[in-house]
Amino acid sequence: MSFEDLPVEVGVIYEGERVRKAQMYCEFGGPKVTEKFELCRAKKMDEIEDMKVIIEGPDISELEEGKSYPLGVIAEVAGEQIEEELEGVFERRLHEFNNYVQGWMHLNQRYDIWMRLSKDSFNKGLNTFQVVGTILMRLYKAELPIIEKIQMRFITDPDAIKPLYEEALQIYEARDARARALSDDDVEEFYGCVLCQSFAPSHCCVITPQRMALCGAISWFDARASARIDPKGPNFKIDKGEVLDAFKGEYIGANEALKEKSLGEVTRVFLHTMFEYPHTSCGCFEAIAFYIPEVDGIALAHRDFRGPTVNGLAFSTMATSVGGGLQTEGFLGLSIEYMRSPKFLQADGGWERIVWMPADVKERVKDGIPEELFDKIATDADTMSVDDLKAFLKEKQHPIAERWAEEEVEEAIEAAAEEAPMMPYPTSQPIQMSTMNIPLTGAGQDMITLTLKGVKIYAEKAIIKRTKGKKGK
Numbered sequence: 001m002s003f004e005d006l007p008v009e010v011g012v013i014y015e016g017e018r019v020r021k022a023q024m025y026c027e028f029g030g031p032k033v034t035e036k037f038e039l040c041r042a043k044k045m046d047e048i049e050d051m052k053v054i055i056e057g058p059d060i061s062e063l064e065e066g067k068s069y070p071l072g073v074i075a076e077v078a079g080e081q082i083e084e085e086l087e088g089v090f091e092r093r094l095h096e097f098n099n100y101v102q103g104w105m106h107l108n109q110r111y112d113i114w115m116r117l118s119k120d121s122f123n124k125g126l127n128t129f130q131v132v133g134t135i136l137m138r139l140y141k142a143e144l145p146i147i148e149k150i151q152m153r154f155i156t157d158p159d160a161i162k163p164l165y166e167e168a169l170q171i172y173e174a175r176d177a178r179a180r181a182l183s184d185d186d187v188e189e190f191y192g193c194v195l196c197q198s199f200a201p202s203h204c205c206v207i208t209p210q211r212m213a214l215c216g217a218i219s220w221f222d223a224r225a226s227a228r229i230d231p232k233g234p235n236f237k238i239d240k241g242e243v244l245d246a247f248k249g250e251y252i253g254a255n256e257a258l259k260e261k262s263l264g265e266v267t268r269v270f271l272h273t274m275f276e277y278p279h280t281s282c283g284c285f286e287a288i289a290f291y292i293p294e295v296d297g298i299a300l301a302h303r304d305f306r307g308p309t310v311n312g313l314a315f316s317t318m319a320t321s322v323g324g325g326l327q328t329e330g331f332l333g334l335s336i337e338y339m340r341s342p343k344f345l346q347a348d349g350g351w352e353r354i355v356w357m358p359a360d361v362k363e364r365v366k367d368g369i370p371e372e373l374f375d376k377i378a379t380d381a382d383t384m385s386v387d388d389l390k391a392f393l394k395e396k397q398h399p400i401a402e403r404w405a406e407e408e409v410e411e412a413i414e415a416a417a418e419e420a421p422m423m424p425y426p427t428s429q430p431i432q433m434s435t436m437n438i439p440l441t442g443a444g445q446d447m448i449t450l451t452l453k454g455v456k457i458y459a460e461k462a463i464i465k466r467t468k469g470k471k472g473k
């Protein structure tokens with residue numbers, strides 16, 4: 001495959017290349033633009049014209065330098081074996097193929113794309129979608145021979161994008177809904193994805209029916225289809241193997257696959273918790289879950305949430321510190337679809353542990369939130385500080401508030417036990433029967449009475465310790 005007739009270079013060496021603001025000619029999508037999407041559609045052979053680029057609206061050369069623009073990208077593919085089931089798989093490859101282009105950065109997916117063109121590449125002649133489209137189509141046909149015909153559409157006209165954007169949202173939702181019918185226990189294999197290793201070398205997604213990939217673009221069905229049609233591609237089968245902990249989501253097969261794909265960096269993963277061995281996070285997760293120690297709860301925020309969240313940190317700040325393929329206890333990149341999963345962070349308490357989230361995401365996943373909890377979870381409309389959040393949770397009788405009361409009792413018992421005087425009995429004389437009163441303060445009770453009957457105790461000292469997991473578990 002040759003790109004010598006084109007003005008910029010194309011190759012894997014440009015994957016991971018960043019176009020910073022100072023180097024940018026212009027950008028498409030990203031945080032300043034609402035209407036942006038990329039989509040792949042399966043077409044009949046006679047519905048499209050092979051290797052054709054269609055530009056609807058102003059082309060790159062007609063756009064002003066330094067600005068952000070809306071963009072819709074549609075790859076239309078056809079072939080004897082092409083089915084609708086493969087659309088999501090082909091669509092996700094846009095991330096990889098766009099990033100092969102010198103001076104053309106692609107981030108995120110679906111309705112959240114962000115592309116940047118560098119001044120250098122613009123000056124070299126990358127000033128039309130004709131070039132971008134030609135590169136993408138050549139890469140598609142070279143890497144996925146199942147595609148017999150392909151046509152690319154680039155839409156920059158804001159009026160034309162609007163209805164297509166709405167349609168795209170419905171298509172994503174229909175794809176996700178399909179995967180909701182299946183449980184992790186119904187299948188013998190999970191799937192892995194290493195497409196993001198160019199940005200996060202130790203990252204490997206484990207995709208199960210009830211754990212959509214954290215980019216929100218690859219379901220278990222998508223990954224399965226991808227592994228079948230492109231066995232040398234980024235998706236591969238993971239035999240579940242022995243279940244080590246069904247509740248936390250630990251499987252021997254997933255551990256082994258991660259160890260191999262991360263070159264030994266990651267050896268264990270718990271799929272349904274953000275503590276101990278959480279899933280790694282790359283850089284393109286749709287949302288982030290973060291632990292708030294002051295309330296012992298978990299908050300959620302999505303990529304489009306602007307400004308600081310309830311803990312004072314912005315999504316981008318937290319994303320920077322947990323991305324790159326790291327396992328960071330208390331922080332987890334995840335997809336919005338995973339919030340609908342019956343296994344959503346189940347080992348951490350699931351929705352009973354969620355204390356704050358942006359109002360628009362809450363509305364979006366409303367059908368996945370237990371009805372009795374919906375009003376008890378604060379949003380940005382209710383509170384934007386941890387102190388106010390605590391008061392909100394108490395007032396709404398959020399289940400986490402009960403946890404505080406239990407913890408206060410445990411802490412008081414622990415403190416009292418540690419301060420309790422030594423038994424007034426010599427150690428050589430066993431206690432035959434004893435009643436010991438331990439005063440408690442600050443736990444809503446004045447006294448706890450421990451009654452020990454018919455026992456013999458030989459001890460120099462008795463220490464009562466908390467037996468539940470430490471905070472955060």
Ligand code: SF4
Binds near residue numbers: 194195214285
């Ligand atoms: S986030 Fe995961 S599933 Fe999505 S493209 Fe990256 S590696 Fe693949």
